[in-house]
Amino acid sequence: MKPARDLPSARIRLGISACLLGSRVRFDGQHKRDAFLTDELGPLVEWVPVCPEVEVGMGVPREPVRLVVGGAEGRPRMLGLASGTDWTARMNRFVEARVRTLAREELSGFVLKSKSPSCGLARVKVYADAHSRLPVHARGGGLFAEALARAFPNLPVEDEGRLQDARLRENFLERVFAYARLRSFWRGRWTLGGLVEFHAAQKMALLAHSTEGYRSLGRLVAGGKSLARTELRERYESGFMATLTKMATPGKHANVLMHLAGHLKDQLDAADKRELLGLIEEQRHGHLPLVVPLTLLAHHARRLGATYLLGQTYLNPRIDELRLRNRA
Numbered sequence: 001m002k003p004a005r006d007l008p009s010a011r012i013r014l015g016i017s018a019c020l021l022g023s024r025v026r027f028d029g030q031h032k033r034d035a036f037l038t039d040e041l042g043p044l045v046e047w048v049p050v051c052p053e054v055e056v057g058m059g060v061p062r063e064p065v066r067l068v069v070g071g072a073e074g075r076p077r078m079l080g081l082a083s084g085t086d087w088t089a090r091m092n093r094f095v096e097a098r099v100r101t102l103a104r105e106e107l108s109g110f111v112l113k114s115k116s117p118s119c120g121l122a123r124v125k126v127y128a129d130a131h132s133r134l135p136v137h138a139r140g141g142g143l144f145a146e147a148l149a150r151a152f153p154n155l156p157v158e159d160e161g162r163l164q165d166a167r168l169r170e171n172f173l174e175r176v177f178a179y180a181r182l183r184s185f186w187r188g189r190w191t192l193g194g195l196v197e198f199h200a201a202q203k204m205a206l207l208a209h210s211t212e213g214y215r216s217l218g219r220l221v222a223g224g225k226s227l228a229r230t231e232l233r234e235r236y237e238s239g240f241m242a243t244l245t246k247m248a249t250p251g252k253h254a255n256v257l258m259h260l261a262g263h264l265k266d267q268l269d270a271a272d273k274r275e276l277l278g279l280i281e282e283q284r285h286g287h288l289p290l291v292v293p294l295t296l297l298a299h300h301a302r303r304l305g306a307t308y309l310l311g312q313t314y315l316n317p318r319i320d321e322l323r324l325r326n327r328a
Helices: 037-042 089-103 143-151 167-188 190-202 202-209 211-222 229-245 250-263 270-284 290-305 319-325
Strands: 012-017 043-051 066-068 077-080 106-113 125-127 158-159
Touching: 012 037, 012 167, 043 089, 077 089, 077 229, 089 143, 106 143, 106 167, 106 290, 143 158, 158 167, 167 190, 167 229, 167 319, 190 211, 190 229, 202 211, 202 229, 202 250, 211 229, 250 270, 250 290, 270 290
Parallel strands: 012 043, 012 106, 066 125, 106 158
Antiparallel strands: 066 077
């Protein structure tokens, strides 16, 4: 099985709210440049910037807009803060058209601007009217963010605020690279046998998130002959990404590392075994990052020619993925 690190290393494509890249598209003519996204993630990906408010024709600078109650089907309306101009219909038409164009961009993830009435991922403030001082509630997303979620339910999406949390950032990045691998697999002339092999290579990565998720996907693949290709693909992709959304923990990682180490127990000498198990326990208790025991385990697997281990994407992520996920 081909190690994941040897897979094509073309830069993946991510959508992003344009202000986070430093574009001066905010209502006040300013930006919200995010250093992690531009300086660390940026050189490794290809950005596809979007600014719904500018693209719908609001201009820069512009009056701020907010979400207010009373829209169709329980959805909020978008009104100008000073003038009360109703942008709802125009924005809804725009976002539905924009997400259709994004379907051609082969995106592997999207980073949205938090709290924005167009791009906010969650807990966006909704007011009683254009002039209320206090919000009625703060739940749901902006108009563009919600259209994006409806169109691409499996796409990894986060906002820049949540990416300040190390665990959420690592989970997002893992999902981005996993989604890119899965999309690359689908683009080929995939077969059920190929899906069996793909799933086997993801085993340890999935187990670090959810044992039941891995087993459920296994049952799906095992019964794949009874399903239409489209249904199998849709159900596998949905289950695969849902499993990775569940947060991995140091304990789950340690269990997976111990399982992998077990494949080498008869080949490692006492000193190497003691060193490896010691690092795994240090990782379990939060004293070491995952990359430390992972790197040593991968070294032993390569040295000993452990083909099964080297076929696991968990043990052989792309170099850029490994670097980003283990950022201090």
